Amino acid sequence: ISENQINQAGHLTIGGVDTVELAKKYGTPLVVYDVEQIRHQIRAFKKVFEEENVKYVVSYASKAFACIAMYQVAAAEGAYTDVVSDGELYTALKVNFPVKKISFHGNNKSKSELEMAVKNHIGKIIIDNFHEIKLLDQVLRKHDAKIDVMLRITPGISAHTHEYDQTGQVDSKFGFDLESGQADLALEQVLANSRMNMIGIHAHIGSQIFELNGFEMAAKKLMEVAENWRSQYGYTAQVINVGGGFGIKYTAEDNPLRPEEFVRAIVKTIKKEAKNAAFPLPEIDIEPGRSIVGPAGYNLYTTGSRKIVPGHCPYVTVDGGMGDNIRPALYDAKYETVLATDPRADLTEHVRIAGKYCESGDILADDQALPATKSGSLLAMLDTGAYGYSMASNYNRNARPAVVFAENGKAQLVIKRESLEDLVHLDQPYNNED
Ligand code: LLP
Numbered sequence: 001i002s003e004n005q006i007n008q009a010g011h012l013t014i015g016g017v018d019t020v021e022l023a024k025k026y027g028t029p030l031v032v033y034d035v036e037q038i039r040h041q042i043r044a045f046k047k048v049f050e051e052e053n054v055k056y057v058v059s060y061a062s063k064a065f066a067c068i069a070m071y072q073v074a075a076a077e078g079a080y081t082d083v084v085s086d087g088e089l090y091t092a093l094k095v096n097f098p099v100k101k102i103s104f105h106g107n108n109k110s111k112s113e114l115e116m117a118v119k120n121h122i123g124k125i126i127i128d129n130f131h132e133i134k135l136l137d138q139v140l141r142k143h144d145a146k147i148d149v150m151l152r153i154t155p156g157i158s159a160h161t162h163e164y165d166q167t168g169q170v171d172s173k174f175g176f177d178l179e180s181g182q183a184d185l186a187l188e189q190v191l192a193n194s195r196m197n198m199i200g201i202h203a204h205i206g207s208q209i210f211e212l213n214g215f216e217m218a219a220k221k222l223m224e225v226a227e228n229w230r231s232q233y234g235y236t237a238q239v240i241n242v243g244g245g246f247g248i249k250y251t252a253e254d255n256p257l258r259p260e261e262f263v264r265a266i267v268k269t270i271k272k273e274a275k276n277a278a279f280p281l282p283e284i285d286i287e288p289g290r291s292i293v294g295p296a297g298y299n300l301y302t303t304g305s306r307k308i309v310p311g312h313c314p315y316v317t318v319d320g321g322m323g324d325n326i327r328p329a330l331y332d333a334k335y336e337t338v339l340a341t342d343p344r345a346d347l348t349e350h351v352r353i354a355g356k357y358c359e360s361g362d363i364l365a366d367d368q369a370l371p372a373t374k375s376g377s378l379l380a381m382l383d384t385g386a387y388g389y390s391m392a393s394n395y396n397r398n399a400r401p402a403v404v405f406a407e408n409g410k411a412q413l414v415i416k417r418e419s420l421e422d423l424v425h426l427d428q429p430y431n432n433e434d
Contacts, residue, residue, distance in 0.1 A: 015408065020340065031415075038077075038292060042292060045286065057285040061082050062082065066091055080103065082104070084106045086110075089117065099121050106128065107175075118136075118147060145195065150198075151187060151190065152203065187235065200237040200282060201237050204287065205218045208248070219240070220273055236279075250334055299381040313351050317354045318354070320364075325392075335384065337353060346371060
């Protein structure tokens with residue numbers, strides 16, 4: 001957090017709004033986004049492309065955090081968006097997200113999802129597998145429609161990130177394999193299909209990646225494939241999509257490049273490869289999710305019980321946990337947490353921040369240095385904006401938190417807190433009398 005996020009009362013502010021006021025007004029656990037930070041990152045990505053003078057698309061990977069307000073902000077910033085389910089598509093359509101700026105991803109899109117995409121004339125489908133080529137063909141015939149498509153390839157690059165976050169290695173479940181000739185066959189099928197307009201090639205190597213090298217290799221690989229396809233099939237890709245995955249700084253140990261600097265290196269690589277192969281410089285598309293919303297998000301919690309364990313860090317328990325942020329339990333993800341009422345106070349103890357869920361693994365932070373806290377202290381966990389709320393669950397029948405957008409000193413509720421009634425809303429009584 002920066003110095004200017006601390007107000008005269010000494011409290012942490014987000015988007016110019018005092019976190020203590022936020023907690024009072026909306027309750028905790030609470031997810032708060034600094035909207036200016038979201039806008040800032042989208043602009044920073046666009047600026048790189050403008051400076052490099054290339055055609056581009058910045059597409060927000062909405063799986064990182066999707067809701068009506070978020071699609072509104074992305075659209076207002078001129079970003080495109082990619083969706084991976086009918087639910088995300090439905091939400092984007094609700095806010096009249098420009099349909100041509102929506103692309104659809106996923107390794108098992110259902111027929112009804114493809115139908116929804118086709119009927120709504122979305123921008124493009126990123127085809128993942130042969131089954132999908134068939135399904136999409138059926139849907140396009142049925143609706144007598146055409147659509148722009150890209151082929152997702154598996155570039156064979158394993159990025160150094162958590163195993164679950166790797167997607168580009170050879171045995172990934174995503175995309176067409178290159179070595180076995182699957183990708184070539186997919187291209188043949190798509191080119192032969194007059195309803196599919198093949199616009200380019202896609203690869204995504206994983207998420208929370210720090211190594212520039214992985215992105216450069218992927219960019220090279222994509223250009224190599226484009227070049228092969230030009231010489232083999234006379235097909236010239238107009239778009240190269242390098243996916244997302246730019247790593248962000250969660251803790252002091254992390255030291256990534258700024259997200260836009262990954263992009264600059266990718267653009268330079270593609271430019272160089274295109275020049276060497278005398279290949280017409282393609283449009284370059286990126287799909288960042290985490291880097292756009294991660295650093296903009298905060299989870300506010302109120303502390304409750306404390307357990308002293310002789311010889312170990314004490315447990316400080318908060319009113320949320322794995323239901324609003326599964327990442328520590330699932331990926332061993334690390335976060336920084338501060339005392340919202342006094343983020344600069346001396347750090348006097350190391351604690352384990354435990355959630356309230358009935359599971360020993362529900363620990364949000366293993367070893368967090370904090371000032372003295374008591375029951376009722378307000379904690380702010382930083383950089384929780386990506387894959388936090390979006391992966392939230394109702395485990396233990398806890399209600400999911402509210403989400404607030406803060407900007408220019410004003411806060412607005414964008415997702416209501418679930419009520420207890422919401423939790424039983426879909427339940428139906430079981431009647432076995434007859
Ligand atoms: N494009 C594609 C095709 C993707 O699969 C993903 C993420 C992205 C873009 C955006 O990647 P990002 O810029 O956000 O890293 N739940 C995990 C992350 C899963 C990422 C899945 N795909 C986590 O919490 O770390």
